[in-house]
Amino acid sequence: MAQALALGRRGMGQTWPNPAVGCILVAGGRVVGRGWTQPGGRPHAEVVALKAAGPLARGATAYVTLEPCAHHGATPPCCDALIAAGVARVVAPLTDSDPRVSGQGFDRMRAAGIEVITGIMASEAMHDHAGFFLKVEQSRPWLTLKLAMTMDGRIATATGESQWITGPQARRAVHGLRATHDAVLVGGGTARADNPRLTVRGFDVARQPVRIVASRHLDLPLLSDLARTAKDVPVWLSHGPDAQSDLVKTWEQLGATMLPTRLAGGRLDAQDLLATLGQRGLTRVFCEGGGQLAASLLAQDLVDELHVFTAGMALGAEGHPGIGALGVDRLAEAPRFELVDVRTQGGDLQHVWRKAAAT
Known part of the structure; x- marks a missing residue:
């Protein structure tokens, strides 16, 4: 998760109005894909990491620095992309406070049989995403x-x-x-x-x-x-x-x-x-x-x-x-x-x- 947070920070200042997220996919004890939110806010970190991993994503653990999105915007939901790729487990520190997501991403992945673990390095992730949360919650x-x-x-x-x-x-x-x-x-x-x-x-x-x-x-x-x-x-x-x-x-x-x-x-x-x-x-x-x-x-x-x-x-x-x-x-x-x-x-x-x- 620390490495995923470090990846996400590479996008700071470049991804607004979206959060600067990092994602690392691990399978068989090694990293098979990594990514961070790209300039302008897309593609999202999960999509970049899944593309890098290709078929190796199946059965992998995804370390993502924020709950994967669950709504259709300019791109399809990242939670659906993780499900389609066959990821076995998702580790994310925080729930996204955006009402279009707000737990729905986690719920959809759990319903698809993916193990979801939250709370890991939550304080560090909270600081990294504080600007995004302030925009959503306090405008x-x-x-x-x-x-x-x-x-x-x-x-x-x-x-x-x-x-x-x-x-x-x-x-x-x-x-x-x-x-x-x-x-x-x-x-x-x-x-x-x-x-x-x-x-x-x-x-x-x-x-x-x-x-x-x-x-x-x-x-x-x-x-x-x-x-x-x-x-x-x-x-x-x-x-x-x-x-x-x-x-x-x-x-x-x-x-x-x-x-x-x-x-x-x-x-x-x-x-x-x-x-x-x-x-x-x-x-x-x-x-x-x-x-x-x-x-x-x-x-x-x-x-x-x-x-x-x-x-x-x-x-x-x-x-x-x-x-x-x-x-x-x-x-x-x-x-x-x-x-x-x-x-x-x-x-x-x-x-x-x-x-x-x-x-």
Whole structure:
């Protein structure tokens, strides 16, 4: 099962709106087929593994990281494919919470005489599929927040200079994180200040993440890299109801997809934005700031995992803070996370935090 989970992770960031599933077929003590969900969400992992195994699948054990689907979509149900192949046993950690499946895949295989075993490495699988479950159950994707800061929590100097606070190894790690998410999200201030491309570079990916900018007034540079490449790599723009209609039309002509978002407290409502992203099929979103957007997400308890890259420099109180005002008066009101990993990235430190409910 550990190997199947590792295979499934190869599809992270590539398979939305479907989950990134891994499957390994074992017969006679050896692996006879393996597969993971392919870019765009199909073919599914089970189909890839069964094709690799061919007739050797008969009598084999299938280790699948999520309950095989039981509904007809763009492809026939995977549970039926496993039955037709003559698989003798299926080991899967979790039931699929999608109401079109939700135990039906297991029931159909049991009715066909296949032994079904569940619960193996369930916590690991739950974390891997958390974004898919959030999309199905709460209509929002998993949200990873990344902050690259100085040791005193600053992301730019007083004049706005921010490139580069962290070193090349940390920046490569960020590209690796982008590659495992369906979309990269930044605020309008970051888009204006940095002219980011928000693409994955240095890693071979079949599908670049969707690039999302949250900008209430759409006051974004029309000659930016995002504008120039909007027809090549998807750009989605979250804007308020008061954005100028001519700017909306201009961005649409450039190739961007517009996401009207309601306001809360005079700012874009982060919860409404994430609900829209979930409705559009995204399961994993990687937010790279800036400070105001990070504060909005934290204040609404929408951050599931936090990656903080800390550089060995200090900018002082006049520097721009990594997180905007949260309005916290008491420690009990502050967002809290549990530390799950610490590692060095060249001369920088990466620490990973996860909120308790998602651990």
